[in-house]
Amino acid sequence: MIIWLAFKNIFHKPLHAVLNIIIFATGIGIITMLSLVQRQFEDKFEKNIEGIDMVMGASGSPLQLILSAVYHIDAPTGNIPLEEAEKWMHHPYIAKAVPMAYGDSYMSFPMIGSDSSYYYHFSAVLASGKLNQENYEVVVGSEVVNKLKLKLGDKFHSTHGQQESGEEHEDIEWVVTGILKPTGKVIDRMIVSNIESVWDIHGESGCTHDHEEGEECHHHDHEAGKEITAVLLKYRNPMAALQLPRLIKEQSKNIQLAQPAIEINRLFSLLGIGLDAICYLAYFIMGLSAISIFISIYNTLKERMFELAMIRTLGGSKFNVFSLILAEGILYSIFGYLAGFFMGVVGYKMVAMLAEKEYQLSFGNLPIDFTQQFMLFGISLFIGFLAAIFPAIKSYFIQISSTLAHE
Amino acid sequence: MLITKDIKFEYTPQVKFGFPDIQCAVGDSLVITGESGSGKTTLLHLLGGLIKPKSGKVILNETEVNVLEGSSLDKFRGKHISIIFQKMHFISSISVLENILLAQWLGTENKNKDHAMQILEKLQIADQKDKNIKQLSQGQQQRVAIARALINQPSLILADEPTSSLDNKNAEIVEKLLRESAQSMNAALVIVTHDMRMKQNAKNTIELL
Numbered sequence: 001m002i003i004w005l006a007f008k009n010i011f012h013k014p015l016h017a018v019l020n021i022i023i024f025a026t027g028i029g030i031i032t033m034l035s036l037v038q039r040q041f042e043d044k045f046e047k048n049i050e051g052i053d054m055v056m057g058a059s060g061s062p063l064q065l066i067l068s069a070v071y072h073i074d075a076p077t078g079n080i081p082l083e084e085a086e087k088w089m090h091h092p093y094i095a096k097a098v099p100m101a102y103g104d105s106y107m108s109f110p111m112i113g114s115d116s117s118y119y120y121h122f123s124a125v126l127a128s129g130k131l132n133q134e135n136y137e138v139v140v141g142s143e144v145v146n147k148l149k150l151k152l153g154d155k156f157h158s159t160h161g162q163q164e165s166g167e168e169h170e171d172i173e174w175v176v177t178g179i180l181k182p183t184g185k186v187i188d189r190m191i192v193s194n195i196e197s198v199w200d201i202h203g204e205s206g207c208t209h210d211h212e213e214g215e216e217c218h219h220h221d222h223e224a225g226k227e228i229t230a231v232l233l234k235y236r237n238p239m240a241a242l243q244l245p246r247l248i249k250e251q252s253k254n255i256q257l258a259q260p261a262i263e264i265n266r267l268f269s270l271l272g273i274g275l276d277a278i279c280y281l282a283y284f285i286m287g288l289s290a291i292s293i294f295i296s297i298y299n300t301l302k303e304r305m306f307e308l309a310m311i312r313t314l315g316g317s318k319f320n321v322f323s324l325i326l327a328e329g330i331l332y333s334i335f336g337y338l339a340g341f342f343m344g345v346v347g348y349k350m351v352a353m354l355a356e357k358e359y360q361l362s363f364g365n366l367p368i369d370f371t372q373q374f375m376l377f378g379i380s381l382f383i384g385f386l387a388a389i390f391p392a393i394k395s396y397f398i399q400i401s402s403t404l405a406h407e
Numbered sequence: 408m409l410i411t412k413d414i415k416f417e418y419t420p421q422v423k424f425g426f427p428d429i430q431c432a433v434g435d436s437l438v439i440t441g442e443s444g445s446g447k448t449t450l451l452h453l454l455g456g457l458i459k460p461k462s463g464k465v466i467l468n469e470t471e472v473n474v475l476e477g478s479s480l481d482k483f484r485g486k487h488i489s490i491i492f493q494k495m496h497f498i499s500s501i502s503v504l505e506n507i508l509l510a511q512w513l514g515t516e517n518k519n520k521d522h523a524m525q526i527l528e529k530l531q532i533a534d535q536k537d538k539n540i541k542q543l544s545q546g547q548q549q550r551v552a553i554a555r556a557l558i559n560q561p562s563l564i565l566a567d568e569p570t571s572s573l574d575n576k577n578a579e580i581v582e583k584l585l586r587e588s589a590q591s592m593n594a595a596l597v598i599v600t601h602d603m604r605m606k607q608n609a610k611n612t613i614e615l616l
Contacts, residue, residue, distance in 0.1 A: 001512050005501070012500030310496040313457065314555075315485010315513040317478035401457040404492055405448050 002320060006327035013300070020293050021335045024383075027286035028340020028376055033347035034275055034282075039367040040352075042268065045071070048186045049260035051096070051121060053241065056085065056248070057230035062258035063267060069100065069230035070260055071186055072110040075162065076103055077256070079227040084252050089231060093240035096121070098232040101198040104158045105166070106174070109144045111158055111191040113198030119180075121232065122187040128152060129178035135197045139178035141188040150176050158201075172201050199226055286383060293332045293387035297325060301391045308395050309403040322396040329388020330381060337380040341373070408432050409454070409563055409595045414463030414473075416449055423461075426450050427613060429597075433562065436586055436596035438605050441615030447599040448493075448567055450615070454597060455490045455565050456480055468562050485514035489556035489594075491585075493568040495548050497540040503527070503551055504536035507558055514559035526554045530584070546577055553581070557588050564589050566598045570605060578604055 010017045048070055057065045058078030067074035082099075089097035098121050102112040112118070119131060119139075129152045131139060140150055150156075154176045159166040174193070182188055235241055245257050301308075308321045345366065352363035409431045417423030424446040431437040441447045452458045454465060456472045465472040467487060475483055497506050507523040527533040530550040535543055540551065549569070556564055566585060570578035582598075582605055589596035598605060606612055 001509070001518075005498070005509065008498075008500040008505075306494075306496040307498050310492075310498070311509075311513060312481060313455070313484065313490055314510045315481055315559075317481045319478065320481075320513070401452045404457070404496070405452065 002324050003327050003331070006324055006331055009300075009304075009324075010328055010331055013296075016296050017332075020289060020296055020332050021339055023285065023289040023292055024333060024336025024380070025340035025343050027282045027284075027289060028337055028380065029343030029347060030282035030285070031279060031376060032341055032344025032373070033351070034278060035369050035372055036344065036348040036367060037351050038271075038275060039369060040348075040363050041271075043367060044363075045264050045268075047184065049264060051234055052232045052260050053235045054233040054245070055230055055258045055260060056080070056088065056233055057256055057258070059254055059256045062256065063263045065230065065256060065258045066260050066263040068102075069232065072102070072112070072190065076229045079229050080255050082226040082228050084255060085228055085231050088233075088244075088248060088252070088255075091244070093236055093244045094233055095236040096232075096234035099195065099228050100230050100232070101195050101228045103229065104160060104169070104198070104201070105162050106156055106158045106191055107148055108162070109148070109189055109191055110162065111138070111174075111193065111198075113193050113195040115195060118187070118192060122183050122185050124180045124183050124187050127179045127181045129176070131178055133177060133194045133197075135194065135200055136172065136174050137177040137197075138174050138191050138193045139180060140176055140192070141180050141190045142182040143188040144191055145179050150179075152176055152179065169201055195228065286379070289336065290383045290387045293329055293384065294390070296332075297328055297388055297391045301325070301395065305395075305398065305403050308398055309400045312398065312400045313404070318396050318398075321398065322392045325392035325395050326385065326388045329386075329392075330384040332387070333380040333384025336384075337377055340376075340380075408466075408468060409597065410464075410466045411454070412464040412466070414450075414453060414460040414465060416446075416453060416458070416460050424449055426453075426463075426615070429454075429613065431595040431597055431611070433593045433595055434590045435611065436589060436598065436609065437611045437613065438609035439597065439599045439613045439615060440601060440603075440606055441599075443601065445615040447601070447615060451490070451565050451567050451597070451599045454563070455488050456484050457490075486559060487562045489559070489561040489564045491552050491556050491564070491566040491569055493571065495552045497548075497551065499540060502537050503532065503540060503543070506540065506551065507555055510555045511558050523554075523558060526557055530554050545572065549573070549577075549581055550584075553584060553588065557592060560592050561594050564594050564596045566596070566600075568600050568602065569598060570602050571600065575604065578602065582608065 052070065055065055055069045057069055057076070058080050060077030064074050065077045068076045085099065088094065089099065096117065098114060098117045100112055100114045100118070102110060104111045116131065126139075127142070129139065133139065144150060155173045157168050157170055157172065158174060159168050161167075180187065235244065248255060248257055308324075311321055311324070312318070348366070355363060409429065411426065411429040413428065415423065415425045426446065429437065439447060439450065449458070453460050456465070456475065460473055463473070470483065472480075472483065498509060501509065504523060504527065507527065508518050508520065511523060512518050524533060524536070527536055530553060532547055532550045532554065535547060540548060543551065564585070569585060570581050573581060585596060585598070
């Protein structure tokens, strides 16, 4: 009955109530959304570097190398001679090496030339078709299939570079010969061919290219040996982690090694500063909402003194009126929390849609952090409590007689 | 049966009141008149247990009201005493019927919608039940206040200037309503007023000086 009355009192002034709830919900919503997005990103990023100790590629920014070689959301840093790369790929310290040549795309989905080790690396399994490929045959990931409605036997022209608007390779026709089951990893949005096709399409000498180096590459067709873009490496033992980087640095000057775990941590910690700042802002908004709820309750308390005295007269105890006012504050925070959670999820869905459109990154499940939500709910209750406790104490000590006599 | 014995009250040492002893049997009514400042409202609040006398006793049906404390006083008041104030106070966020039900719940910890509707019908305001109090006329509000006072079948009904803002005709109706309701409910009715119209019809009157 008290809670019902508190509910009625709150929504007696619906605009006030909605305003308070919206302010509160904004704080909760921002925190919830950020956490969802962050967790999803971290999950996506970390899942894809499993089993990769090191990425080998052309000199440049190590972060760019990781972003391009592992996630295919950045341009490649350049190419390295196959001969040079193979020297290390077959080194005794190396347990697994996945060579990759890439730089082209089809409808914004990245294309890559590799060998069967690429499928093993992602534990990818065929849904239909076949894996071992002839030139210009491709195996496509599940997201590509979903998005582009590709099926076995479909033919298409690839584009130079990552953008949809890039120059088309009109003379070459790719054929879809295999479709992969979803893995939840980056291979889902890849179009995979054999390396030879990539070499072939960019000149007989087999030189892959990226945006910047494409032109140059064609000029040096005759002198260049076969090139690849990057290699994913897994060490055989911890010793390798200590020795190999130094060896490579000494012997192959223009080859760069980047450690995905370190680069991704660096990326997250950079992002983290920004996210933390927004989070503090969200907590600040929640603080504001506490003040706004306090003002709402305190303002109406003045005009409702008679009502509260009347409740006392009708048999309500001090505790009844105390809990009535307290319940109003806490109801605000509960509604605020629920609305905020909803806002956060909707915001996350919107970010997910955007990420999918811009980067073909599909966010699957809703990675709700229950501990965090539990904590947020606790903080919410506390804020509601804080906003209402002083008015509640005030109404606890109401003097019935003088309140009702002096009108 | 309401009995008071030698009650005294003081706001400050300068402003103090002594009140004559009162007796009012169930079904009976008593009109207390007096000039403003004579302590009418103070006496009413003393009878209703809203304030405590400095000395003396207020006894309602063998319960000494002035010794009750805290929530047991609140409970006793909710169950046995109804007060109709000069200015009517309702909970503005809920409807007429909900106000009655709230009084029922606060007094008895039960809600009986049928009973509430009966009372509203008796007072001819049943059709207003879903309206907000503010949408009602003064006279209708008065009836709701009476309905609320009657809902828990109290032993004592206290009314502070119930007719002062009404015209002759309505004042008479309200007065009659109060008397009849108190009688039918076996409640003692104490009316505090400076309205001389009421004094004329009353059998028992006390004038505060």
